[in-house]
Amino acid sequence: MKEFISLLMGILLFAPAGNAQEILKKMPAGYDVAQAGVPIGKIDSVTYRSNTVGTIRKALIYKPPGFDKKKKYPVLYLLHGIGGDEKEWLKGGNPHLILDHLYAEKKIEPMIVVMPNGRAMKDDRAEGNIMAPDKVAAFATFERDLLTDLIPFVEGKYPVLKDREHRAIAGLSMGGGQALNFGLGNLDQFAWVGGFSSAPNTRIPTELMPDPDQARKKLKLLFISCGDNDRLITFSKRTHDYMFEHQIPHVYYIEPGVHDFKVWKNGLYLFSQFLFKPVDQASLSKYTILGTRAETNIRTAQYPQILPDHRVVFRVKAPDAQKVQVDLGRKYEMQKDTSGYWTVTTDSIGKGFHYYSLLIDGVALADPASETFYGMGRMASGIEIPYRNGGYYALRDIPHGDIRLKRYFSRAMGTWREMNVYTPPGYDSSTEKYPVLYLLHGGGEDQRGWAKQGKTDLILDNLISEGKAKPMVIVMLDGNMGGSGGIAGFNENVLKQFENELKMGVIPFVESSFRVETDAKNRALAGLSMGGLQTLYAGIKNTEMFSSLGVFSSGWFANNTALSDPQYAFMKSNAEKINGNLKNFWVSMGGEEDIAFKNCQIMLAKFDEMGVKYKYSEYPGGHSWPVWRHDLFEFSQLLFK
CATH class of the missing domain: 3.40.50.1820 (Alpha/Beta hydrolase fold, catalytic domain)
Structure with missing residues (x-):
C-alpha cells in the first residue's frame, strides 16, 4: 500500500494556464515549519464591533511578507471547525508558515488572510458542549456577522480590494460547510470558494446551488477536498456529484487521510495557489491524488477508484501471479509492488455501466472487490462511471x-x-x-x-x-x-x-x-x-x-x-x-x-x-x-x- 500511495503522490498535476508555478502537487514536508531565509508575514490580533451579535469579537489577520499599506490586496476568509475558534488554524495548521513558503517560491498572489471566530454568539468560546443547539446555530448566524460586520471592518482597516473577484472564502470541517454555504449562497460577494472535509452543516446541493447557470458564470473556482478515510466524505461527494451533473467546473481533491490537519493543511496549500489568478477550468478534473470508490464496489472496498476525469484505478492482491490484466474491452497491464498488490490506471472510460474482468495468468475472473452481474454469458464484474446526464x-x-x-x-x-x-x-x-x-x-x-x-x-x-x-x-x-x-x-x-x-x-x-x-x-x-x-x-x-x-x-x-x-x-x-x-x-x-x-x-x-x-x-x-x-x-x- 505504501508503495502504491507513493507512486500516486509522485504524479505531477499540471497547473492552469497563467499560473506562476509549473506544477501543483501534495504539500512538501517542512512547509508548515519555520525555515531560515524564508521571509515571514505578520499576524495581527484584532477586535471588531459585531452588531449581529451585539458584542466585540476577535479575529486573526495574516499580512503577507513585504506588506505595503500603499498597495491593495485580495482577501481570503479562512474558517475553523466546530471545536475551534479564531486560533484553531494557527495552532493546528500553521497557515502563516505555509503561505510564507508559497510566497518565497512565488506560487501565490500576495493576499490578506482573515481567520475569524465562526461561532457568532456572545459567549463564543470553544468550551463546554460544542454540539449544543445554540452553539451549532451560531455557526449559521455567522453568515450575517461576516457579511455585515467583519467584511466592512476589514475593508475599513486594511488596504484591500473590495470586489467579489478579489474575495475568497474557505474552511475546514464545520468551517468548510460554512464556506460552501456562505460562498455559494452569496456569489455577489465571493468568487472563490473552498471546502476542506466539509461537515454535515453543508446544505443539500439543491439548496447550496439552486441556480447552476448563475454559479457557472460567477464562480472563479470551487475547491472541494477530503481524506479518503474521512467519515464525513459523503458530504463532499454529494456536493461534487451535483456539481458534476450540472457541469460546474470544480476541483474534487481526494487524498489518503482522515479528518485532521494533515488534510486541511494540504487543502490550504493547494487552494491558495489557485487564488486571484486566471484559471483553466478545463484542467480542474486533473487535480487529485485518489479517486472515489465506484458505486459498484462491494460495501467498503476502496478499489476500483474513479478519478474526476474518469480514469479508473484498479488494485488487486495476487502475490503469486505472474501476469495480471484488467479487461475492460481493452486490456490494461497491471504492475506488481513488493507487497503483492497489482495496480493500473486506465485511460478515461466512457459514461455509464461497463463489464470488466481480471485476467490472472490468463484466467478471466470476477474482481472480488466488485459487485457481479450476469453478462457476457457469465458472471462478471461491473463498474458504473458517473454520467452527468444520468x-x-x-x-x-x-x-x-x-x-x-x-x-x-x-x-x-x-x-x-x-x-x-x-x-x-x-x-x-x-x-x-x-x-x-x-x-x-x-x-x-x-x-x-x-x-x-x-x-x-x-x-x-x-x-x-x-x-x-x-x-x-x-x-x-x-x-x-x-x-x-x-x-x-x-x-x-x-x-x-x-x-x-x-x-x-x-x-x-x-x-x-x-x-x-x-x-x-x-x-x-x-x-x-x-x-x-x-x-x-x-x-x-x-x-x-x-x-x-x-x-x-x-x-x-x-x-x-x-x-x-x-x-x-x-x-x-x-x-x-x-x-x-x-x-x-x-x-x-x-x-x-x-x-x-x-x-x-x-x-x-x-x-x-x-x-x-x-x-x-x-x-x-x-x-x-x-x-x-x-x-x-x-x-x-x-x-x-
Missing part, C-alpha cells in the same frame, strides 16, 4: 416501486423459470389494474439485466413521480431458450420457441398473478439487441396483442434483404394491420458506433419500401447500457397514453 436514474427521495423475483412453471418449456417484475409505487395499497410492459434483455444476459444493469425501477420511479410516465408493471423475463444462449444459434426455431413461451407461459402467469389489464392497448413489448430481434418476431406477428413495440439497438440480420424473406414477407402482406394495431413502433440505435447500426438501417429501408410506419431515434453511446437506459426512459413515456 439524473433520470438517480436515487431520489420520492415514492419507490418494487422489483419482485417470481418463479413460474413454463408449460411451453416444461421447466421452472424466473422473471423480475417491477410494480409501481402504491401497487400494494391500490385496487387499480395496471398496463404491462414486457421487457427483454440482450444476448449473454438474462432476466437480471434490466433489473440491475438497466436501473429500470429508478427510471420508472422518477418518471412516474414527475408525471411523465403512467404507472405500469414491467415484466423482465428470461429470453434464453436453452442451447448455447445469446445470438449463437439464433434462428426461426429459437424465435418461435420464444414466441410460444411469451404467449403460453409468461403472459398467462403475469395476468393471473398480478393486478394488470389484459387487453392489447395496455400491453407493450420491447427489447435490446437479441431482445430486439425477439420483439420484432413475436411482436410483429402478434400486433393484436400489443399496442406498442420498442426495438433497441437491433434489426433483422443484414443478409436477410429480400422482401421474400419470411420476416419481410409477413410484414409486407400485413403492413396495413401492423400500422393499424400499433400505436407506437419505436426503433432506436446507439449512433453509428452501435454494432447493430448497419443492420438496423437496412431493415428500416425495407420498412419504408413496404410502407410500415415507425418512429426512429438515436442516442450516441454504441451498443451499451447507457444507451438502453435512455431508450427505456424515452420509450416508457410514450406508452399507454
Whole structure:
C-alpha cells in the first residue's frame, strides 16, 4: 500500500494556464515549519464591533511578507471547525508558515488572510458542549456577522480590494460547510470558494446551488477536498456529484487521510495557489491524488477508484501471479509492488455501466472487490462511471416501486423459470389494474439485466413521480431458450420457441398473478439487441396483442434483404394491420458506433419500401447500457397514453 500511495503522490498535476508555478502537487514536508531565509508575514490580533451579535469579537489577520499599506490586496476568509475558534488554524495548521513558503517560491498572489471566530454568539468560546443547539446555530448566524460586520471592518482597516473577484472564502470541517454555504449562497460577494472535509452543516446541493447557470458564470473556482478515510466524505461527494451533473467546473481533491490537519493543511496549500489568478477550468478534473470508490464496489472496498476525469484505478492482491490484466474491452497491464498488490490506471472510460474482468495468468475472473452481474454469458464484474446526464436514474427521495423475483412453471418449456417484475409505487395499497410492459434483455444476459444493469425501477420511479410516465408493471423475463444462449444459434426455431413461451407461459402467469389489464392497448413489448430481434418476431406477428413495440439497438440480420424473406414477407402482406394495431413502433440505435447500426438501417429501408410506419431515434453511446437506459426512459413515456 505504501508503495502504491507513493507512486500516486509522485504524479505531477499540471497547473492552469497563467499560473506562476509549473506544477501543483501534495504539500512538501517542512512547509508548515519555520525555515531560515524564508521571509515571514505578520499576524495581527484584532477586535471588531459585531452588531449581529451585539458584542466585540476577535479575529486573526495574516499580512503577507513585504506588506505595503500603499498597495491593495485580495482577501481570503479562512474558517475553523466546530471545536475551534479564531486560533484553531494557527495552532493546528500553521497557515502563516505555509503561505510564507508559497510566497518565497512565488506560487501565490500576495493576499490578506482573515481567520475569524465562526461561532457568532456572545459567549463564543470553544468550551463546554460544542454540539449544543445554540452553539451549532451560531455557526449559521455567522453568515450575517461576516457579511455585515467583519467584511466592512476589514475593508475599513486594511488596504484591500473590495470586489467579489478579489474575495475568497474557505474552511475546514464545520468551517468548510460554512464556506460552501456562505460562498455559494452569496456569489455577489465571493468568487472563490473552498471546502476542506466539509461537515454535515453543508446544505443539500439543491439548496447550496439552486441556480447552476448563475454559479457557472460567477464562480472563479470551487475547491472541494477530503481524506479518503474521512467519515464525513459523503458530504463532499454529494456536493461534487451535483456539481458534476450540472457541469460546474470544480476541483474534487481526494487524498489518503482522515479528518485532521494533515488534510486541511494540504487543502490550504493547494487552494491558495489557485487564488486571484486566471484559471483553466478545463484542467480542474486533473487535480487529485485518489479517486472515489465506484458505486459498484462491494460495501467498503476502496478499489476500483474513479478519478474526476474518469480514469479508473484498479488494485488487486495476487502475490503469486505472474501476469495480471484488467479487461475492460481493452486490456490494461497491471504492475506488481513488493507487497503483492497489482495496480493500473486506465485511460478515461466512457459514461455509464461497463463489464470488466481480471485476467490472472490468463484466467478471466470476477474482481472480488466488485459487485457481479450476469453478462457476457457469465458472471462478471461491473463498474458504473458517473454520467452527468444520468439524473433520470438517480436515487431520489420520492415514492419507490418494487422489483419482485417470481418463479413460474413454463408449460411451453416444461421447466421452472424466473422473471423480475417491477410494480409501481402504491401497487400494494391500490385496487387499480395496471398496463404491462414486457421487457427483454440482450444476448449473454438474462432476466437480471434490466433489473440491475438497466436501473429500470429508478427510471420508472422518477418518471412516474414527475408525471411523465403512467404507472405500469414491467415484466423482465428470461429470453434464453436453452442451447448455447445469446445470438449463437439464433434462428426461426429459437424465435418461435420464444414466441410460444411469451404467449403460453409468461403472459398467462403475469395476468393471473398480478393486478394488470389484459387487453392489447395496455400491453407493450420491447427489447435490446437479441431482445430486439425477439420483439420484432413475436411482436410483429402478434400486433393484436400489443399496442406498442420498442426495438433497441437491433434489426433483422443484414443478409436477410429480400422482401421474400419470411420476416419481410409477413410484414409486407400485413403492413396495413401492423400500422393499424400499433400505436407506437419505436426503433432506436446507439449512433453509428452501435454494432447493430448497419443492420438496423437496412431493415428500416425495407420498412419504408413496404410502407410500415415507425418512429426512429438515436442516442450516441454504441451498443451499451447507457444507451438502453435512455431508450427505456424515452420509450416508457410514450406508452399507454
